[in-house]
Amino acid sequence: MEDSKSKPWIPFTANCCSVEDHSICRNFSRCKPSRSDFSKNVAPLPSFRRLLFSDLSTRSNSTRINEDLQQSFGQDLYDFQLSELRGVTQNFSSNFLLGEGGFGTVHKGYVDDSLRPGLKAQAVAVKLLDIEGLQGHREWLAEVIFLGQLRHPNLVKLIGYCCEDEERLLVYEFMPRGSLENHLFKRLSVSLPWCTRLKIAIGAAKGLAFLHGAEKPVIYRDFKTSNILLDSDFNAKLSDFGLAKMGPEGSNTHVTTRVMGTYGYAAPEYVNTGHLTTKSDIYSFGVVLLELLTGRRAMDKTRPKDEQNLVDWAKPYLTSTRRLRCLVDPRLAGQYSVKGAKEMALLALQCVSLQPRDRPKMPAIIETLESLQHLRDMAVTSGQWPVSPKSGKNNAAYYAKGRKESGFGCKNSVVAASPRIKSK
Template sequence: MGNCLSGSDLSIDSNPSLFKRPSNSFSDQERSENSCRVSDGLKDAPIRSRLKVYSYAELRTATRNFKPDTILGKGGFGTVYKGYYWMDHQEKTDQSGSSRMIIIAIKKLNHDQTMQGLREWKCEVEFLGRLSHPNLVKLLGYCCQGNELLLVYEFMQRGSLENHLFRRNSVIVPLPWEIRVKIAIGAARGLAFLHSSNNQIIYRDFKASNILLDGDYNAKISDFGLAKFGPNEGDSHVTTRIMGTSGYAAPEYISTGHLYVKSDVYGFGVVLLEILTGLRVFDMERARGQQNLVDWARPYLKRRNKLRLILEDGLEVQCGMEVAFMAAKLVLQCLECEPQKRPSMEQVVLALEQLETFKEKRPKNVRIW
């Protein structure tokens, strides 16, 4: 395919924001009618029996009328709120048989969303309503009432990997090496599961903000709004409109619109690079020539004596240069310009598991952070 595209080759902003989407929005009536059509398509699907259909009143109560202090985050789809929901006697109860409260995350579609937003809502329900895996976030149910579209998920106590890598404060401290590897393995297993399913599923938007962490730092992939079924038997790719997040999208997808299963592997390589360096894939505040992390870091990943220059402070001491260099080689394999040269996600999982168990002789009594 030739050389990989650099940040300057993209016909989008260099900031890591969503690719441009249609700007036409609906009136309340049009949006309500479209919402109903989306919901109607779910009525006979197997997901109806697996997911709870929440009323808008239930979710409004759970979030205290969607108060600002319950907001967990905002994205292209809408706003995510933290909610407290009381399960009644018909739902799961504790051993005493009484109702109990659970914490949930509620994603509320923006009212000014386009048809793309409605498609992403339905896509999320259809994929997560059918799929179940320890490394995929669990969709508990949804609400489609009038012109309101909401999704209800299990609550992930430690938020996103993005927060732990890039938004540190007195509460969020740098992740130790063992936790970083654990997170990478969990996310890789989630992608491997999608790729090995009966109808291969291409996730299409793998990035640090879509990797959520529970209380034990178990990683779960979230946000399936852009997920797509893989190619038919005999085909190598699907052709689709280019969507995703700048910096994480594979070069062949950006240049041709051809989406391969291994296009996800490229995105995983970018995230693994962020895990090693603690740096965002794009940062216009970095020095000239360093703003695109993949382009800047690639030469450093190839040589041990240069690798330590881009590792996040403290990681070399924790894992040792041998392990760090093994991780760097895996990053380079995932970032191969041609998709057929990249490893499968199953191979990535095996490589990461070897990293996790590899023991290197390191100095004793070395303080870490």
């Protein structure tokens, strides 16, 4: 990892609405989006306005930036004053702090319907960007432009923004269940049930499908568990569009750009060549499927060397029904569909194929995942999970100790709840 001043993401509460800091891989750096990136129509509903990113990003005068944004978005986004956002967060009180990272801090706030005409009373998440950090003005602007024009049930809703002097803030809908990362890997969190994991995977897939299916596709480029936020009903919504990029135009097959992303999630061809396509997102989606299936992080330096990269470790298990038992998250304690786990494993294997052309498209992924929702062949009731006289909770603990179960050949089946990998 490159040296940087960025702090690792530190969640302060399980109910955290956050947009995680970007972990920058070796030789990864910020790229400068071209004028064409944000000046073309992307989708008929909603359509992208002809908003020139480069024009806005080069203007240092916050007043002119606000004027341009107001002209472009009108009532779709609210232009907040810094004093108003101080008020709704009690001056960015530490009591309202949700988390912090390379971008700055995220605070919970409350707005009432008297603050702006048409704005309903609600809880919000206010993201205060560190302009001198890794995610500065350009990422703030990219997020305003993308989320200001893209609306979908599986994308987090951007309510408004603040551009005042050197301050850059974003105001989102509050997501009470926080991030998928917190639920999968936080030590004290209750394990997500199998049906909930499926629901989250389907919702996230629909968000990506919406982006990829636009007339001019949008490449999300930062698909990972920390950027999948959950509402009170565990509906998944994609957040953090600071790295999003318009897809190739005309006869071009890819976008060539500097490589940015997070270890373990970035597609190998993108890391090696800088060639970015929607299939790069498909690879990242496959990694998240493996995280949902195994309860392990995409990259975990605390594990033995041959287990640190989830894709490399999991691949030998994905095509064998017998060995697949060793891969499934032990915290599920057998409460998962045997056929469903097998199908999800095969789907994940397709998604993380080294050949981009062999990866499925999002509609096919959604169809496969939705077909698994009705399956009820639970491993614990079909003899596919070792049953002990003790409870399922103790059974999961049995695996957590790393013991070997006769007939299963499972080693190192340790519950994954390791701390976040920090930049060095």
